[in-house]
Amino acid sequence: MADKQPVWEQIVEKHGLAERRLERVVQWGFGNFVFDTETDIISDVNKIYRHGFTRRCDSRESLFAAFDRLRERNILP
Structure with a gap:
């Protein structure tokens, strides 16, 4: 994928x-x-939950929040 720099430059310009x-x-x-x-x-994450690490996050929400932050920083369209 490293050969995709020209494609990325077109996306950046657009x-x-x-x-x-x-x-x-x-x-x-x-x-x-x-x-x-x-x-x-x-x-298996059950062991960490048994030892008190009970905070969980929704993977989908986390991923979309990361995309939102990248858009806010003008890194993704």
Whole structure:
């Protein structure tokens, strides 16, 4: 995806965005880690809840709030 800088520049021009460098907007390594796993990942958060960490957040709300903050900072259209 690193070859998409020209496409990002077109998006920046069209929408008047603040960040011109795509590598400052996305973290390719993190995406590769999350989406290109070679082994199964099994997560269990029950232990932390048993030990008092009871605060939870709605994943969907959190994701959309992050998009809203990026729009407010003029990083995403």
